[in-house]
Amino acid sequence: MPYTYEYPRPALTVDCVVFGLEAGELKVLLIERDLEPFKGSWALPGGFVNMDETLEQAALRELQEETGLRDLYLEQLYTFGQVDRDPRGRTVSVAYYALVNPKGLMLHASSDARQARWFPVSQIRGSSGPRLAFDHEKILEVALRRLRGKVRYEPIGFELLPTKFTLTQLQSLYETVLERELDKRNFRKKLLSMKILIELEERQQDVAHRAARLYRFDESRYRRLMRSGFVFEL
Amino acid sequence: MPYTYEYPRPALTVDCVVFGLEAGELKVLLIERDLEPFKGSWALPGGFVNMDETLEQAALRELQEETGLRDLYLEQLYTFGQVDRDPRGRTVSVAYYALVNPKGLMLHASSDARQARWFPVSQIRGSSGPRLAFDHEKILEVALRRLRGKVRYEPIGFELLPTKFTLTQLQSLYETVLERELDKRNFRKKLLSMKILIELEERQQDVAHRAARLYRFDESRYRRLMRSGFVFEL
DNA sequence: CCAAAAGTGTTCTCCATACACCCATGC
């Protein structure tokens, strides 16, 4: 190979902050490490980048290996390069964040993880939960800030819900993520006026009160609107 | 060192997209490479990350070495990890973008750069300018999109102007970056109502018409407003 | 019939927009 660069190189990893919504709470997926360093600690799923895969491929592979998750909304978050962030030596980590609907998902730990589990984000941040390995608490902070920012001007929140959802579920998603209450009538008016939801004939099942109408996010419609200058907002 | 990871590692670089405003045009700072590969081509300033420096330090160091620039607003942009983006072998690059006021700046190429020069962004994108090395055109695209997005909801535009500026300069900055015209009266009303500009006693010098009042961005005021929930917008 | 959530309209306020003329200065 010509012009090869021969100086020492930092190691390169990816880490994934996977958010999910469960019981009206925002949760994050953690694994219990089965390898040193931080063996037995909880950490974000992630690992080393191979020479023949892109960063995103590495993130997806590690997620699959350590938690069993596949096919999710994934976006690059930030790259963390503090010199001492890994006791094994210089390691730079490209962080991704992902949104999934945990309902009905099977977690399946393997590889370097003893188990994978959902933790309420508030527990970790409030330190009533486990302390995370490496600088993963900091990565979580950055991811949370990004999620809060992004959810307001891009319709990514839908990734956290089932395909079919009620407007109340959607509203409560926003209330959870943004940590503030929204007015029911105004919220509905706003969302319906955007014309990016498909009103289904179906309704909620098995609830002990009037069953709510179900909706689906109309992605292709959204894309078309985008091209003509529409911007989703709150 | 315990637990050292011994698999092959991608090389790690940083690249910087430095934007400047000159003659009412948005420009980007490029260097002419003096090393293979792409010797003689124009490229973003950047280079390999050393083992004992953070990513931001690496970006600042490379900028200083290749262009002579120091002390600028710098922010991480995105990390590019396509497998084949560098002919020397697998190389991942963490891109940063920077904003400076080019007026009166001395560029001073050295190290791996033959020269450093400002190019109109439109030229590069319209391919009437030079083709850039590696995937640097793509990096420039991403940086431009980010700049356009960010300038609207964070007061970073001021970095592109001298410390003291007129409202017309500020407006024309926004018009240039956002590529659309703004109404003078509404623009002034909006900005002045934010209370983040300090009205100076001084005025423009040496203009062949009524001299405009100069303003300064009040950063500490802005920070205070931020904490109390204020958000800069457009 | 009671509990629990679904669903729905109107008013008011504020902010974004559109728009045109006089002012100060240098030459």
Add this chain to the structure above:
DNA sequence: GCATGGGTGTATGGAGAACACTTTTGG
């Protein structure tokens, strides 16, 4: 005195915010 940009106010429309009651359903 004329060319050049600096500087200013007002009217209108539309969107966000505030706000409470009726409807449906299951138990």
